[in-house]
Amino acid sequence: MMNMDGKHQGLIEPLKALEGMQELLQALLKKQNVKVINMVDACKAHFLYAISEFVKASPIIITYDEGSTRRLTEDLQFLIGSENIYVYPARDILFYSADVHSMDITSARIRVIEALNEQKKGAFIIPIEALLNPLSPQETWRTYSRTLHVGDVIDLAKLEAYLVEIGYSRVAKVEGMGQFAVRGGIIDIYTPIDNEPYRLELWDDELDSIRAFNVQTQRSIHKIDSLKIVPNQEIIFPLTLLRKAIPSIREEMKLVTKRLREEGHRESAITLEAHVKESIEQIENDISPKGLELYVPYTELATVSLLDYIKPQTILYLDEPLKSEERANRILKEYEESMKDRLQYGHILPKQIELMFTYEDIAEKLAHFPNLLLMNLDREISGVKISKKMSLKVYENNTFYKSLDLLEKDIKEWKRKRQRIIILSGSKTKAQKLGEELEDRGVFTAYSESLQEAPLEGQILIAKGALGKGFFYEEIGLHIVADKDLFGKEKNKKPRKKYQGAKIQSFLELNPGDYVVDELHGIGIFKGVEQIVIEGISRDNLKIEYADNSTLYVNINQMDRIQKYIGAEGKVPKLNKIGSSDWKKSKAKVKKAIQDIAKDLIKLYSTRQHLRGFVYDKDTLWQKEFEEMFPYEETDDQLQAVEEVKTDMESTKIMDRLICGDVGYGKTEVAIRAAFKAVQNNKQVAYLVPTTILAQQHYNRFLERMEGYPVNVGLLSRFRTPKQMKETLEGLNKGLVDIVIGTHRLLSADVKFKDLGLVIIDEEQRFGVTHKEKLKQMRHQVDVMTLTATPIPRTLHMSLIGVRDMSVLEEAPMQRKPIQTYVIEYSEDFIKDAINRELSRGGQVYFLHNQVKNIEEKTERIRELIPHAKIAFAHGQMSERELEKIMLNFIEKEIDILVCTTIIETGLDISNVNTIIINHADKMGLSQLYQLRGRVGRSDKMGYAYLMYEKNKVLKEIAEKRLQAIKQFTELGAGFKIAMRDLEIRGAGNLLGAQQHGHMEAIGYDLYCKMLAQVVSEEQGEVIEEEFETTIEIKIDAYIPSDYIFDEVQKLDIYKKIASIQNDKDYYDIQEEIEDRYGNLPCNVQNLLDIALIKALAHELYIVAVSEIQQEVCFKFKPDAKLNPDKLLEVMQLYPRKLKFVGGKEPSLKWDLTGENRKDLLVYIKNILQELKKLKS
Incomplete structure (x- = not known):
C-alpha cells in the first residue's frame, strides 16, 4: 500500500496463518466480493490494514456513523501515520441555507477529492452520508484545475476571472482558504489543498517566483517551483449555464408564491420572492448566489458521487454495510422532511429538493467495485454476490x-x-x-x-x-x-492536524470613521488619507477631525504618535478640542493612576523577591511519568508555562504567577502538574474556583489525572454531605488530604492545613473584595498560581515584565478542531435540524436566548419542536441552588437541551455539548459571540455554532454593522480581531483592577499600555528623558502611490510600520517586507523609508528638525543636547567647506547643497547622521 519499511509488520504477519486468509486474498485479487464475519469493532482497523498491506493497495473504507469513522481514523493514525489518512466529512444539511459558513468541512472534502484525483497513497475514510452529496465529474474537476510553473506566461486578467469562476473570493488581504488577492504583479492565493498560502510574482507577464507566506505576518517563508490550483467548490459550473435556467426558476417561484398566498402564508411568499429575486440578480451580474448548489437541478449539469473518482476495480472496505444503509436512509428521510417543511414555508423551490443521491444510487455505484464486507453478524446483503466468506474467532x-x-x-x-x-x-x-x-x-x-x-x-x-x-x-x-x-481509558498522545488559533497581537486596521488617538492632541475621528502638494512636493497626510469640526492634518512620517482608539465595545469616546488643556489634564490624571498602581505592583513584587519560600526538588521519575500520562500533545506555550512554573517553585522566591490563556488552551493541565510537584514534596495544595459546578468539574478532572498515584484529592463544596466535609477538613488538618478543591469555602476560618505549599486560584476577578484581601495575604506566605481565561495582550504583558510574572498561552491545542460557524436567518426548521443532528450523535445543545422575560415561552416552543428531548432553561435571576441543580443535571446528561442566557459565557467546560444556537446574534457584542462560540467544540467532536438573526426586521445601523462583522466571523478576519481586542481590554482590567477600565477609555488602550511601560521603567529607577518630536522637512516626494498599494487599510498598516523604524535593522526588515508583499519599491516609497530612518537617527542624536531651506539642509539640535565640539569638528572635516556648525541657544549643523545631486540627497543626509552617530559621546 505504502512503503512502511517493515514498520508494524510484526503486528500483521501472524494473520497470514488464519484459516481462509489465502483464499480471501485470492478472491480479492480476482476483484470478487468477500465477507468477513464475527468482526469486533476493536480489530477492524488492524484487520483491514493487514489486508491492504497483503494486497498492496490503499484501503478505501465506507463507515456507517461518526463513531466508526473516529475509531478507524484514530487506530489507523498509529498503524499508517496521520499524514497518510484522508477523511471525507459529511456536509451539514444547513450548509446550503447559511449566509456564511466555515470553510473547514469544504476544504477537507476538496483535499480528499484531489487526493483521489491524484491517486495518492493512503487510507481514505468515507462516512456513508458524505457520499450522498453530488460533485462535478472528474473530467470537469481536471479541466478546472491548473498547475502553474515558474517561467509560465500568465495573463493576469484571465487568471483573476478563472479564480472567481472556480469559487475563490477576491479580498484585499489573504487570511483564509479559498481567497486570493491581486496587488500589481503579485497574486496571493490560498488553495483548499495547501497548508499555507502562496505568493505568485510576475515579471511583466512571466511567472518569476512562487513563495509560501505566513498568514499572520504576510511574509514569504520559502520558494517552490510549481503550484497546483484546484476549484474551491465541489460543484463547478459556468454562470452562463445558470443564466439559461433563470426563466424556469422564475416560473417555479411564481407558482410557489401563488400557492403560499392562497394558503395564507403571505410572509413566507414575500421571503421566498426576495430570496429568489436576489439570487437571480446576482446570477445576471455574474456573481455566484448564496447556496449555489441549490440551483443545480435547474441546469443540465451532470453530477457524480465521490465513488466516481475512485479508480475502477479498487477494493472498497464496507464497515457494517447494513448499518450504512440504515444510516443513509435515515439521513435522507430527515433531509426530505426538512426540505418539505422549507418548501411549505417558502424557504426553497420544489426542484431544490432533488439535490441528494438516494441510497439506491450509491448501492448501484458500490456494486461496480470489489467489496470486502466487515460484519459482526452473518446477514445477507441484497444484490451483493459473495465469492468467499471468512469467519473470524x-x-x-x-x-x-x-x-x-x-x-x-x-x-x-x-x-x-x-x-x-x-x-x-x-x-x-x-x-x-x-x-x-x-x-x-x-x-x-x-x-x-x-x-x-x-x-x-x-x-x-x-x-x-x-x-x-x-x-x-x-x-x-x-x-x-x-x-x-x-x-480503562485511552492514554496516548494523539497526533492530530494542528489547527492554529490566531495569536493575540497588536494590529492597526484604520478605516475612515474610526476614532483615533493623537498623543499630542487627543481623541479625534479619522477621515482618511489626503495627498497634499506644497511647492510641488507630494505627501500623504492623515486627516483627523476633532471637536467643533476642526481638522488636523498629520504628516504620515509622524504616524507613530497615532493609534486607533480602542475602548470598551460599543462605547463612544468624547472628542477633544485642538489646543484645549483637556487632553493634557486627562493624560496627567491617567499617569497619576498608573503611577499609583505601578508603585503597588513594584512594592509587592520587591517584597516577595526578598521573602524566602520553600525550594522544591527537581522533577522526580514519577513527575516525568505523570506528565507523559497526559493524553494529548502539549502546545509549545503549555510546555513553556510548565517550565516557568517549575523554575519558580525550584527557586528561593515565593511564586506568584499568572497563567493566562483562552478557554480550553490547557491552563488546568499546567496547574495539575504544579500540584503534583507540590505533593511530591509533601506539600498540600488548595485549588480555589468561583462556582460549585466548576469545583465539581475540577475535582473529577483531578481524580482522573491522579489515578494510579498515592495522591488524596478532597472537595469542599455544597455538593458534599456534612460527613464528607468533616472528613476532608480533618484530612487537611492531619495532612491526609494532599489536594483540596473548593469555592470560597476554602477561605473559611475552620479550614486548617497541616502544610500548605501551593494555592491555585481560578478567575480571581470573580471573587469578592473580602476574599481577594485574604488571597493577597496568602501571597506573602505560600506559592500562588492564578489562572485566567480572559486574554492578556502582548503589549500589556511586555509592559509588566519585571513587576508581574506571567505565562501566556496563545496557541490552540492540537486536538481542538475549528468550530463550524454558520450565520443564518432565524428559522424553526433549521433549529429543528441542527438540534436533531446533535442529539442523534449523542450530544447536547445550548440554545442561547438572552431574554429572561420570555425564556420559559421560548423553552416551550423548543419543546414543541423537539418533543422527544429533555429540555430545561437557566438564567441568572434564578436562585444559586436552583441554577446549580439544573447545571449539574446538564453536566450529568440528564438534560439534552439547555435554553439559557449568557450565564454560560464563562467557566463551564462540558465536552459533550457540541452545538450552540445563538438567537438574536445581531444584538450580541462580537467578543461575547466569540466567548459563547467557545463553549462548544471542547472535545475531538466537531463543534457547530449557528448565529441566527431576524432578517426581515429593520436593523439599527450599529446592529447592521455588527452583523456585517459577524459575517466575517467565520474567516477569523476583522470581526475576530475586534472581538479579541475587546477581550484584551477586559483582561487588562482584570489584571490591573476594574478602576483602570475608565482610565483606558479616557486615553485609549494603546496609549495606556505605552504610558504604563514608561511609568514602570521610571518606578524601577530608569532615567526617562523628556519626550520631544523630530520633524523632517525635505523637498522630496515621499508617499505610497495608490497603484502600488490600493487597499487603504493595508496602506495605513505599512505607513505605521515605516513610522516605527528605529534603526537599520528595522529599515531593512520593513523594506524587505514591502518588496515581498507588493513588489519592487517605487522611488517615492524608498524616499519614505529613508526619511523614517533619518528621523530615527536624528532623534537619537537629539536633533529636533532636519529641514531643507533654500540651498541648505539644517540639522537643528535640542538646546540641552550633549554635543562634543571635538567630535563635531571631526565630522565637519569629512565634508570640508560643506558642513558648518552654528552655536547659540539652538545649535545647528548646516550643509551647503550647492553643486550636490538632489537624487542622492537622502543618502547624503543618512551618511552625515551615521557619521555623527559613530562619534556620539
Whole structure:
C-alpha cells in the first residue's frame, strides 16, 4: 500500500496463518466480493490494514456513523501515520441555507477529492452520508484545475476571472482558504489543498517566483517551483449555464408564491420572492448566489458521487454495510422532511429538493467495485454476490482495571498456552516501565522499537503504540493489549492536524470613521488619507477631525504618535478640542493612576523577591511519568508555562504567577502538574474556583489525572454531605488530604492545613473584595498560581515584565478542531435540524436566548419542536441552588437541551455539548459571540455554532454593522480581531483592577499600555528623558502611490510600520517586507523609508528638525543636547567647506547643497547622521 519499511509488520504477519486468509486474498485479487464475519469493532482497523498491506493497495473504507469513522481514523493514525489518512466529512444539511459558513468541512472534502484525483497513497475514510452529496465529474474537476510553473506566461486578467469562476473570493488581504488577492504583479492565493498560502510574482507577464507566506505576518517563508490550483467548490459550473435556467426558476417561484398566498402564508411568499429575486440578480451580474448548489437541478449539469473518482476495480472496505444503509436512509428521510417543511414555508423551490443521491444510487455505484464486507453478524446483503466468506474467532479484551495482578495472571496463562502477546503503551517510557514492573513479577518481556518482527510463540513484546482497544485472535493465539485495556481509558498522545488559533497581537486596521488617538492632541475621528502638494512636493497626510469640526492634518512620517482608539465595545469616546488643556489634564490624571498602581505592583513584587519560600526538588521519575500520562500533545506555550512554573517553585522566591490563556488552551493541565510537584514534596495544595459546578468539574478532572498515584484529592463544596466535609477538613488538618478543591469555602476560618505549599486560584476577578484581601495575604506566605481565561495582550504583558510574572498561552491545542460557524436567518426548521443532528450523535445543545422575560415561552416552543428531548432553561435571576441543580443535571446528561442566557459565557467546560444556537446574534457584542462560540467544540467532536438573526426586521445601523462583522466571523478576519481586542481590554482590567477600565477609555488602550511601560521603567529607577518630536522637512516626494498599494487599510498598516523604524535593522526588515508583499519599491516609497530612518537617527542624536531651506539642509539640535565640539569638528572635516556648525541657544549643523545631486540627497543626509552617530559621546 505504502512503503512502511517493515514498520508494524510484526503486528500483521501472524494473520497470514488464519484459516481462509489465502483464499480471501485470492478472491480479492480476482476483484470478487468477500465477507468477513464475527468482526469486533476493536480489530477492524488492524484487520483491514493487514489486508491492504497483503494486497498492496490503499484501503478505501465506507463507515456507517461518526463513531466508526473516529475509531478507524484514530487506530489507523498509529498503524499508517496521520499524514497518510484522508477523511471525507459529511456536509451539514444547513450548509446550503447559511449566509456564511466555515470553510473547514469544504476544504477537507476538496483535499480528499484531489487526493483521489491524484491517486495518492493512503487510507481514505468515507462516512456513508458524505457520499450522498453530488460533485462535478472528474473530467470537469481536471479541466478546472491548473498547475502553474515558474517561467509560465500568465495573463493576469484571465487568471483573476478563472479564480472567481472556480469559487475563490477576491479580498484585499489573504487570511483564509479559498481567497486570493491581486496587488500589481503579485497574486496571493490560498488553495483548499495547501497548508499555507502562496505568493505568485510576475515579471511583466512571466511567472518569476512562487513563495509560501505566513498568514499572520504576510511574509514569504520559502520558494517552490510549481503550484497546483484546484476549484474551491465541489460543484463547478459556468454562470452562463445558470443564466439559461433563470426563466424556469422564475416560473417555479411564481407558482410557489401563488400557492403560499392562497394558503395564507403571505410572509413566507414575500421571503421566498426576495430570496429568489436576489439570487437571480446576482446570477445576471455574474456573481455566484448564496447556496449555489441549490440551483443545480435547474441546469443540465451532470453530477457524480465521490465513488466516481475512485479508480475502477479498487477494493472498497464496507464497515457494517447494513448499518450504512440504515444510516443513509435515515439521513435522507430527515433531509426530505426538512426540505418539505422549507418548501411549505417558502424557504426553497420544489426542484431544490432533488439535490441528494438516494441510497439506491450509491448501492448501484458500490456494486461496480470489489467489496470486502466487515460484519459482526452473518446477514445477507441484497444484490451483493459473495465469492468467499471468512469467519473470524476474535474477541475484545477485558479491562484489567489498572491491576498488574490481573495482567500478570492472564499473561502467565497465555504464555503457558504458547500464545503470542503484543502490549502497546502510549509512550516509550511507559512501555519500558511496564516491562520493568512485569519483570519484577517474573514475567520477562522484550521492547520492540518498530514491531518489524512478530513475537515468537510464548513471547511478550512491548512497544510504543496506540489502539483504542485490544483484542485476541483465538485461532492464531495472538493477543494485542492496548492502553485502554490496562487503564480503562485511552492514554496516548494523539497526533492530530494542528489547527492554529490566531495569536493575540497588536494590529492597526484604520478605516475612515474610526476614532483615533493623537498623543499630542487627543481623541479625534479619522477621515482618511489626503495627498497634499506644497511647492510641488507630494505627501500623504492623515486627516483627523476633532471637536467643533476642526481638522488636523498629520504628516504620515509622524504616524507613530497615532493609534486607533480602542475602548470598551460599543462605547463612544468624547472628542477633544485642538489646543484645549483637556487632553493634557486627562493624560496627567491617567499617569497619576498608573503611577499609583505601578508603585503597588513594584512594592509587592520587591517584597516577595526578598521573602524566602520553600525550594522544591527537581522533577522526580514519577513527575516525568505523570506528565507523559497526559493524553494529548502539549502546545509549545503549555510546555513553556510548565517550565516557568517549575523554575519558580525550584527557586528561593515565593511564586506568584499568572497563567493566562483562552478557554480550553490547557491552563488546568499546567496547574495539575504544579500540584503534583507540590505533593511530591509533601506539600498540600488548595485549588480555589468561583462556582460549585466548576469545583465539581475540577475535582473529577483531578481524580482522573491522579489515578494510579498515592495522591488524596478532597472537595469542599455544597455538593458534599456534612460527613464528607468533616472528613476532608480533618484530612487537611492531619495532612491526609494532599489536594483540596473548593469555592470560597476554602477561605473559611475552620479550614486548617497541616502544610500548605501551593494555592491555585481560578478567575480571581470573580471573587469578592473580602476574599481577594485574604488571597493577597496568602501571597506573602505560600506559592500562588492564578489562572485566567480572559486574554492578556502582548503589549500589556511586555509592559509588566519585571513587576508581574506571567505565562501566556496563545496557541490552540492540537486536538481542538475549528468550530463550524454558520450565520443564518432565524428559522424553526433549521433549529429543528441542527438540534436533531446533535442529539442523534449523542450530544447536547445550548440554545442561547438572552431574554429572561420570555425564556420559559421560548423553552416551550423548543419543546414543541423537539418533543422527544429533555429540555430545561437557566438564567441568572434564578436562585444559586436552583441554577446549580439544573447545571449539574446538564453536566450529568440528564438534560439534552439547555435554553439559557449568557450565564454560560464563562467557566463551564462540558465536552459533550457540541452545538450552540445563538438567537438574536445581531444584538450580541462580537467578543461575547466569540466567548459563547467557545463553549462548544471542547472535545475531538466537531463543534457547530449557528448565529441566527431576524432578517426581515429593520436593523439599527450599529446592529447592521455588527452583523456585517459577524459575517466575517467565520474567516477569523476583522470581526475576530475586534472581538479579541475587546477581550484584551477586559483582561487588562482584570489584571490591573476594574478602576483602570475608565482610565483606558479616557486615553485609549494603546496609549495606556505605552504610558504604563514608561511609568514602570521610571518606578524601577530608569532615567526617562523628556519626550520631544523630530520633524523632517525635505523637498522630496515621499508617499505610497495608490497603484502600488490600493487597499487603504493595508496602506495605513505599512505607513505605521515605516513610522516605527528605529534603526537599520528595522529599515531593512520593513523594506524587505514591502518588496515581498507588493513588489519592487517605487522611488517615492524608498524616499519614505529613508526619511523614517533619518528621523530615527536624528532623534537619537537629539536633533529636533532636519529641514531643507533654500540651498541648505539644517540639522537643528535640542538646546540641552550633549554635543562634543571635538567630535563635531571631526565630522565637519569629512565634508570640508560643506558642513558648518552654528552655536547659540539652538545649535545647528548646516550643509551647503550647492553643486550636490538632489537624487542622492537622502543618502547624503543618512551618511552625515551615521557619521555623527559613530562619534556620539
